[in-house]
Amino acid sequence: MRERWGAQPLWARWVLAVYSISFTEGTGSHIADLVRGGIHAYASFPQVSLQVFFVSLVILDPLAAVLVGLVRREGIWLASAVMVWDVSANWWGNRHWLWDDPAQLLWLLPITVFGLFVVALAVPLHCAVAGPASRSPTARPSA
Structure with a gap:
């Protein structure tokens, strides 16, 4: 793992660290919600699909954090998907x-900014993690 982190450009290491820390924080936040409210912690959202999604973040957030921490490309895509769903679900559920x-929506600002950060850097980060060999037209797929 040290080689994978060391092989990344400095900017990519910073982004990977921000992803990992943020998804770990998200895990803690969702666990705390479930400890306080049990399985119905998200009952304030009338849509059952949103409730199920927010509960599932107890699994998806740490999975994204671990995969990103292992410098896996799958982690970058999972992080992006989770943030698109998370931001969308929060905005839809609080519409x-x-x-x-409208001032109540200010609490959505941090998650929205982080979601934009994750999605905006997904492709450049994927390219950095994949390395220069994978971008060449004669590159072979890696195992």
Whole structure:
């Protein structure tokens, strides 16, 4: 693992670290929600699909953190997918605040900014992790 991290450019190591730390923090946050509220911790969301998704983040967040920590390309794509779903679910589940009290939506700002960060850097980070050999037209698939 040390070789994988060491082989990355400095910017990629920073981004991987931010991904790992943030998904670990997200794991802790969702575990704390489940400890406080049990399986119905997200009952404030009327859609059962959103409730199930937020509970599933107890598995998806640490999986993304581990895969990113291992410098796996799959982790980058999982992180991107999780953040697209997470940001979308949060905005959809809290859309009533758009009319009732738009200032309440400010608490969605950190997760939205992090989601944009993850998605915006997914392709460059994937390319960095894949290495220069995988970008050459004569490169063979790696095992």
